[in-house]
Structure formats: structure tokens, C-alpha cells
Amino acid sequence: MDINAKDLHFKELNERIKNSPEKDIVINECNGQRYIGSGQKGKNITINGVPGNALGSYLDGCIIRVHGNAQDATGDTMNDGTIYIHGNSGDACGYAMRGGKIFIRDNAGYRTGIHMKQYKDKRPVIVIGGSVGSFLGEYLAGGIIVVLGLNSEETPSVGNFCGTGMHGGKIYLRTNQLPQDLPKQVIAKEATAEDMEEIKEYIEEFCQEFGGNKENILNSNFFCLIPDTKNPYKQMYTYN
Amino acid sequence: MLKEGEIRIPSGCAISGIFSKSGKRISGESIIKSIATMHDRSNGLGGGFAAYGIYPEYKDYYAFHIFYDGNISKKECEEFLERHFDIINLSKIPTRKTPGITDVPLIWRYFVTPLPTKLNESQLDEKEFVARCVMKINTKINGAYVFSSGKNMGVFKAVGYPEDVGEFYRLSEYEGYSWTAHGRYPTNTPGWWGGAHPFALLDYSVVHNGEISSYDANRRSIEMYGYKCTLQTDTEVITYIIDYLNRKIGLNLEEISAVVAAPFWQVIDRMPKEEKEKYTYLRSAFASLLITGPFSILVGFDGGMMALNDRLKLRSMVVGEKDDMVYMASEECAIRVIEQNLDKVWSPQGGEAVIVTLNGGAK
Numbered sequence: 001m002d003i004n005a006k007d008l009h010f011k012e013l014n015e016r017i018k019n020s021p022e023k024d025i026v027i028n029e030c031n032g033q034r035y036i037g038s039g040q041k042g043k044n045i046t047i048n049g050v051p052g053n054a055l056g057s058y059l060d061g062c063i064i065r066v067h068g069n070a071q072d073a074t075g076d077t078m079n080d081g082t083i084y085i086h087g088n089s090g091d092a093c094g095y096a097m098r099g100g101k102i103f104i105r106d107n108a109g110y111r112t113g114i115h116m117k118q119y120k121d122k123r124p125v126i127v128i129g130g131s132v133g134s135f136l137g138e139y140l141a142g143g144i145i146v147v148l149g150l151n152s153e154e155t156p157s158v159g160n161f162c163g164t165g166m167h168g169g170k171i172y173l174r175t176n177q178l179p180q181d182l183p184k185q186v187i188a189k190e191a192t193a194e195d196m197e198e199i200k201e202y203i204e205e206f207c208q209e210f211g212g213n214k215e216n217i218l219n220s221n222f223f224c225l226i227p228d229t230k231n232p233y234k235q236m237y238t239y240n
Numbered sequence: 241m242l243k244e245g246e247i248r249i250p251s252g253c254a255i256s257g258i259f260s261k262s263g264k265r266i267s268g269e270s271i272i273k274s275i276a277t278m279h280d281r282s283n284g285l286g287g288g289f290a291a292y293g294i295y296p297e298y299k300d301y302y303a304f305h306i307f308y309d310g311n312i313s314k315k316e317c318e319e320f321l322e323r324h325f326d327i328i329n330l331s332k333i334p335t336r337k338t339p340g341i342t343d344v345p346l347i348w349r350y351f352v353t354p355l356p357t358k359l360n361e362s363q364l365d366e367k368e369f370v371a372r373c374v375m376k377i378n379t380k381i382n383g384a385y386v387f388s389s390g391k392n393m394g395v396f397k398a399v400g401y402p403e404d405v406g407e408f409y410r411l412s413e414y415e416g417y418s419w420t421a422h423g424r425y426p427t428n429t430p431g432w433w434g435g436a437h438p439f440a441l442l443d444y445s446v447v448h449n450g451e452i453s454s455y456d457a458n459r460r461s462i463e464m465y466g467y468k469c470t471l472q473t474d475t476e477v478i479t480y481i482i483d484y485l486n487r488k489i490g491l492n493l494e495e496i497s498a499v500v501a502a503p504f505w506q507v508i509d510r511m512p513k514e515e516k517e518k519y520t521y522l523r524s525a526f527a528s529l530l531i532t533g534p535f536s537i538l539v540g541f542d543g544g545m546m547a548l549n550d551r552l553k554l555r556s557m558v559v560g561e562k563d564d565m566v567y568m569a570s571e572e573c574a575i576r577v578i579e580q581n582l583d584k585v586w587s588p589q590g591g592e593a594v595i596v597t598l599n600g601g602a603k
Contacts, residue, residue: 010280031277031573031576031577032277032278032571032572032573032574032576032577034280049576050572050573050576052571052573053571069572069585071556071571071572071573072556072571088585088586088587090556090558090572090587091553091556091587109553109556109587110553110590133553133587133589133590134552134553134589134590135552159589160504160506160507180510181506181507181510
């Protein structure tokens with residue numbers, strides 16, 4: 001089913017998606033409508049344009065593909081499914097995500113993966129092709145974040161305060177140089193063969209969706225960030 | 241109605257700006273369309289616009305836009321204006337009956353210039369004289385409120401959704417090189433006409449999305465320099481801080497950003513020596529003007545516009561460019577709705593000022 005979203009309020013757009021008996025839905029001329037796919041499962045949603053905030057919030061198993069940039073809080077508290085963004089993503093992408101995957105071709109904003117968590121087979125994944133803003137993986141409690149930095153070869157492709165408050169999960173950075181300001185409770189080490197095995201499928205999926213040479217990417221230097229359980233995070237917030 | 245201090249309304253906001261670097265004058269229609277896209281970020285308790293370059297025929301005069309509760313406050317205020325200014329022209333600001341806009345006060349516009357004798361007597365420079373007169377009206381004349389006082393610019397604001405406010409003030413009939421807009425979702429204060437954004441003093445105007453936690457520290461500090469915060473609204477204090485640091489202290493806008501959205505000491509520590517000294521100085525010298533808590537603001541000024549986020553970037557901001565046009569908004573959709581094909585679109589970092597000015601400097 002094709003939906004032209006021009007001048008359509010988010011409430012009506014989402015009703016139409018929800019009530020559609022068809023599995024494949026294409027939204028054209030999307031511009032700023034919030035909560036697309038919220039809580040939905042079993043659908044393939046293709047969005048042409050710029051979806052609004054909280055795209056795929058509470059998502060429970062759809063494939064959402066965005067041809068354009070996404071705004072803030074994409075995949076907020078999502079549980080299952082996959083979101084592919086052929087462009088940039090705004091702030092707080094994957095906020096409190098507890099399952100599923102988000103792939104971002106270009107850059108992501110501040111607080112990507114804030115408070116992601118995992119439980120048993122639920123292990124959320126975010127892969128960013130470009131660079132990310134500050135506070136990547138803030139309060140990270142579980143899941144995997146991979147930053148490929150494909151548009152910035154020399155410097156770390158993350159902003160300030162990466163991993164502040166991190167107490168679970170893993171952050172993989174494709175870089176030769178670690179951020180200078182990693183917090184004390186975070187341990188950074190060069191990724192091992194075993195680590196690389198863990199993220200291989202996600203990099204393959206990234207390249208399959210957006211293009212790119214997976215061998216080259218996999219053969220580059222990656223760091224893996226994990227919390228130091230012997231020195232846990234205690235402070236309320238960053239020292240300012 | 242209950243005003244500031246008598247009621248607390250707990251709660252986002254939307255901001256948008258359009259700027260033509262070549263100084264091309266554009267009608268208010270685009271900015272209305274832009275802000276309307278973010279309708280759901282506001283709740284109908286305030287909307288407003290600032291426009292620059294709209295009064296070329298009166299560009300040498302201060303344009304006062306004033307709200308009056310009634311004819312008594314109008315009479316008292318006009319007597320004050322006549323004692324201090326030469327009034328070149330005065331009129332009601334043209335409005336259109338709009339269903340979404342009710343409880344309309346009297347809204348008047350005056351083009352004025354300070355009386356030379358009064359100005360001499362005051363031993364103040366012209367802008368300071370005008371600013372003090374504005375403060376005096378706003379604090380001493382009951383029922384009168386000057387909400388715009390710059391040259392060749394004007395603020396238009398009301399209680400209502402911003403698209404209705406734009407319709408009400410007939411903004412499609414104005415043309416300016418720079419426009420900002422605000423959709424309000426009041427967080428702490430009642431939505432009344434004076435409390436809507438933009439807040440303005442002289443040529444400076446500010447629209448703001450956020451809620452600053454340093455309000456009272458900032459207020460106490462700025463009131464020491466003769467400003468009176470009458471509205472308990474964080475945006476008012478931001479406007480005065482910018483006026484103080486730019487007009488009175490002489491800091492440029494980048495330096496002002498390093499004061500109000502100062503980098504963390506950890507970040508300053510890692511800077512090269514010269515930069516480190518500069519940021520250390522600015523942060524130390526104006527410590528009480530550091531603004532903390534979430535904010536994203538657009539500052540309009542004579543010949544330019546600035547976008548700035550708080551240093552933690554707790555609010556969103558997107559900047560787009562197409563030829564000589566620059567767009568700044570809370571959400572990308574508010575830009576795409578008026579310009580589908582952008583040359584460039586990005587999100588500035590927290591504390592990173594994006595400043596655009598007319599090619600060839602301010603007019």
C-alpha cells in the first residue's frame with residue numbers, strides 16, 4: 001500500500017499503517033510525522049522523506065527503511081525489528097532500546113544508544129557508518145554499538161564523553177586512535193578475533209544494505225570498550 | 241488571570257529561522273509554513289515571530305511595538321513617550337480577526353527617536369537611553385508592555401498557535417531578510433501575550449526551546465547591571481545577557497557562546513594553550529552568566545542570526561543551506577517543508593554557535 005503523507009497528521013498516518021491489511025507499506029512525501037511504526041510488528045515500511053521524532057518507538061518486529069534523514073529518538077525503547085536509515089540520524093537514537101537492530105548509513109547525533117539494555121536473547125545492535133556526537137552509549141547497560149567512522153579516517157569518530165556512565169554492553173570503534181577522554185570505569189582494548197566474530201554479521205548486513213567493502217572494513221583496526229566491573233560507575237553525572 | 245509567580249504550569253517548544261545572506265527580502269509566508277510543521281511541539285499558549293529588514297522607510301527610527309491593557313495605560317505610556325522621544329509615526333498594528341486568537345490587547349506601533357535635549361541630559365549613549373526607557377515603561381507603567389524596540393525590525397507575538405499568530409498579524413504582508421519563529425509550550429509560567437517569544441531588546445531578539453536551570457543565578461547577576469526581569473521567563477534573561485555581553489561589554493557572538501554555553505573544564509584542559517587561556521578567561525570572568533540546563537536558541541540581531549545549543553545538547557537543532565539561504569530549526573521537517581533540495585544539512589554540536597551574517601556585513 002502506498003500512502004502519500006503530504007499534509008497528513010501523524011495520528012491519521014499511523015492509523016492507516018496500523019489498519020492496513022497489507023504487509024508492505026510505502027510512505028511518500030513524509031515530512032516530520034512522529035511515531036511511525038510505533039509498537040508495530042510484521043510489516044515492511046519504506047519511508048521516502050524525513051520521518052518525525054520517535055520513529056519505530058516500541059517497535060516489535062517490522063523492517064523500516066528510511067530514504068532520507070531521521071530525526072530524534074529513532075527506535076526509542078524498541079523491542080524487535082530492524083531500522084535502516086539511508087542518511088543521518090538525530091539525537092538519542094536507540095534510546096533505551098532493548099532488542100532489534102538500527103543501521104545508520106551516515107552520521108548520528110548526541111546520546112546514540114543511551115541506556116540500551118539486554119536480557120537473555122534480547123541484545124540490541126546499532127551500527128553507524130559515519131561519526132557520532134557526544135555521549136555515545138551514555139549509561140549503556142547492554143547491547144552492541146558499532147561506529148565505523150567511514151568518513152573520518154584519522155581522528156576518533158565519536159564526540160566527547162563517550163561511554164559516560166556505561167555499566168554494561170559493548171562499544172566497537174573502528175579507529176587507530178582512542179578518544180582522549182574515556183571515563184575511568186571504561187576499559188578499552190584492541191578488538192580480538194573473537195570480538196570481530198561477534199560483529200561480523202552486522203558489518204555484512206550494513207554493507208549489504210548500503211554498499212561498501214566489508215573485507216576492508218573488517219580488516220581495519222577496531223577498539224572494543226567494555227565497563228570495568230571492578231571499578232563501577234558511581235557518579236550521578238559528568239563532572240562539569 | 242494569574243500571572244508569573246502566581247501559577248506554575250509544568251510541561252517542548254519549536255523554533256525556526258530563515259536568513260537570506262544576500263539580504264533578499266522574503267515575505268512572512270515561508271516562516272509561518274515552517275513553524276506550522278512543528279505544530280505538535282507547542283500547545284497554543286504562545287507563538288511569535290521576529291523579522292528584520294521590514295521597515296526600510298523608517299530604518300533610522302526605533303520601532304516600538306507595545307501592548308496595552310486599555311486606554312488608561314495607553315495614555316500614560318504615550319505621555320511618557322512624548323516626554324522622551326520624537327514620535328515620527330504611530331498607528332495600530334494591522335491585525336486580522338482570527339478564530340484562534342482571543343483576548344486581544346491594544347497593539348500599537350511607534351517610530352521614535354530620542355529627544356536630543358533629553359538624551360544630552362541623560363549623559364547616556366542613545367541605545368542605553370532607549371533601553372532604559374523600555375525598562376521603565378515595562379516596570380512602571382501598569383498595563384503597558386514594550387515587546388519590540390529595535391530599528392528596522394519587529395516582533396509580533398500572541399497567545400495562540402504560531403500559524404494563527406502569523407495570520408493574525410498579517411505577516412505575509414511584511415518582507416524581511418531574516419525571520420525567526422517560535423511555537424510555545426510554557427513550562428513554568430502562564431501563557432500571556434507578553435510572555436510569548438521572541439523576547440527582544442533593541443535589535444536583539446531571542447526565541448528559545450528549553451528550560452534553563454540557572455535562571456535565578458543568571459537573573460540575580462544580570463539585575464546587578466540595571467536589567468529588570470519582570471516575567472520570570474528564562475528567555476527574557478537570555479536576551480538581557482546577550483545585550484549586556486554584546487552591546488555593553490563588547491564581546492562578539494562567538495565569545496558570548498563561550499560564556500553562556502562554556503565548554504566543560506575537562507574539554508578546556510585539552511585545548512591548545514592559546515585557546516585554553518581564552519576559554520578559561522571567558523568562563524571565569526563571566527561565571528554567573530553560564531546558562532545551564534537544556535536550551536536551543538535562535539538570536540536575531542541587526543544583519544545576522546545565531547543558533548546555539550546548550551553544551552550538553554539537550555535540545556535539537558538542525559541547520560540547512562541552499563544557495564544564499566540558511567535555515568535553522570528544531571526539526572529538519574520544518575526546513576524541508578520550505579526547501580526540499582538543500583545543499584547541506586547538519587546538526588551543530590552542543591555549545592557550537594552557528595552565526596550567519598549578511599554578505600558584506602550588517603547593513
